[in-house]
Amino acid sequence: MRQPIIAGNWKMNKIKQEARELAQSIVRGFIAGLPLPEVVLCPPFTALEAVGGVISGTEIELGAQNAFWESQGAYTGEISPNMLLTVGCKYVILGHSERRKYFSESDQVVNKKIKAVIHAGLCPILCVGERLGEREEGRTEAVVGEQVRGALDGLSQSELKTLVIAYEPIWAIGTGKTATPQQAGEVHSFIRGLISDLYDEELSEKLRIIYGGSVKAENAGDLFNQPQIDGGLVGGASLQAESFLKIINLYPMGD
Ligand code: 13P
Numbered sequence: 744m745r746q747p748i749i750a751g752n753w754k755m756n757k758i759k760q761e762a763r764e765l766a767q768s769i770v771r772g773f774i775a776g777l778p779l780p781e782v783v784l785c786p787p788f789t790a791l792e793a794v795g796g797v798i799s800g801t802e803i804e805l806g807a808q809n810a811f812w813e814s815q816g817a818y819t820g821e822i823s824p825n826m827l828l829t830v831g832c833k834y835v836i837l838g839h840s841e842r843r844k845y846f847s848e849s850d851q852v853v854n855k856k857i858k859a860v861i862h863a864g865l866c867p868i869l870c871v872g873e874r875l876g877e878r879e880e881g882r883t884e885a886v887v888g889e890q891v892r893g894a895l896d897g898l899s900q901s902e903l904k905t906l907v908i909a910y911e912p913i914w915a916i917g918t919g920k921t922a923t924p925q926q927a928g929e930v931h932s933f934i935r936g937l938i939s940d941l942y943d944e945e946l947s948e949k950l951r952i953i954y955g956g957s958v959k960a961e962n963a964g965d966l967f968n969q970p971q972i973d974g975g976l977v978g979g980a981s982l983q984a985e986s987f988l989k990i991i992n993l994y995p996m997g998d
Contacts, residue, residue: 745951747780747967747974748907749991750806750868751981752836752955755787762790766797768984773803773991780974780994783834783868784981788822795831806834806868809842812855814863824863835860836976838894839870840913850893857894857906866905868976869894870955871934875914883912884933891937900942907951908934909976915956917978924965924972927954931971960989967993 757765766784773782785806786794795805811821827835837860838853853869860867871890873883887910895903910930912922922930931952939947954966955976966972980986 745949745973747994748783748951748953749780749974750783750785750834750836750909750953750976751987752808752839752976752978753784753786753790753982754808754841754978756982757786757790759790759793762786763793763797765982765984766794766803769987770797770801770803772984772988773801779991782991785834785836791827791830791832799831804833805831806836807832808836808839810835810837810856810860810865812852812859814859824860824865827865828863832865834866834868834907836868836870836909838890840872840911840916850890850896853890853894854896858898858902861898861902861905866907868907868909868953870909870911870976872911872913872916872956878912878914883930887930887934888937891934892941895941900946903942903946904949907953909953909955910934911955911976913956917957919957921957921959921962921966922954924969927966928969928971931969935971958990960986960993963990964993 783804783806784794785808807827810824810827811818814823814825837856842848857867871887873886877886915922934952935947938950951973953974953976954972958975958977959980963975977990
């Protein structure tokens with residue numbers, strides 16, 4: 744059985760004080776001890792320590808939104824995996840479509856970052872997903888397949904034990920358009936099959952594949968009911984405690 748995981752990607756939102764308050768509200772509303780999904784908060788770098796302080800001692804985990812592949816040195820503006828570890832991070836989002844788009848991150852760059860993050864002992868959340876035009880041309884599997892292969896190139900099965908893959912169709916991010924549970928389920932099945940081909944069935948069955956793109960309390964239940972969907976990577980709806988908690992709380996109720 745795969746433990747579901749729900750991560751809130753706060754993107755470039757919330758100054759430190761706002762981040763602390765949001766984390767406090769989430770902690771207050773979080774019902775510990777229930778068979779909840781694993782919950783991860785991914786604030787901006789400047790709020791990691793503050794949010795880490797609020798969630799320390801709870802079951803909620805801390806994640807970053809990016810990391811560089813070198814461990815230290817003359818790389819102005821970058822943050823190393825080890826630096827993230829020292830402020831309490833367990834997860835790192837890598838290859839988000841916004842980083843691919845605005846910072847030209849290629850699969851090769853994502854691959855270097857995944858290796859560095861895994862070797863530092865952090866768990867990568869690898870984001871993949873197609874553009875609308877690519878879906879319309881019937882190229883979704885080709886695009887997602889290339890992203891997965893590129894990102895994992897040279898990594899062995901034992902190195903991928905903590906990997907999480909987030910399928911985030913670009914046309915669904917921040918647009919209010921969600922992939923239907925069936926559309927998402929199909930791509931998740933494709934990714935699981937690819938991991939089975941590249942590695943083996945054991946790894947593919949253990950791999951958590953989560954969905955991202957306009958996840959809200961209103962649509963999350965149907966998405967999470969898909970056997971291939973192991974949770975969500977939530978953007979906008981994670982910026983308010985109430986909507987984020989509603990999404991988390993869909994799990995213990997069974998749907
Ligand atoms: P939205 O939930 O705002 O569409 O963002 C999704 C996302 O990009 C999460 O990483």
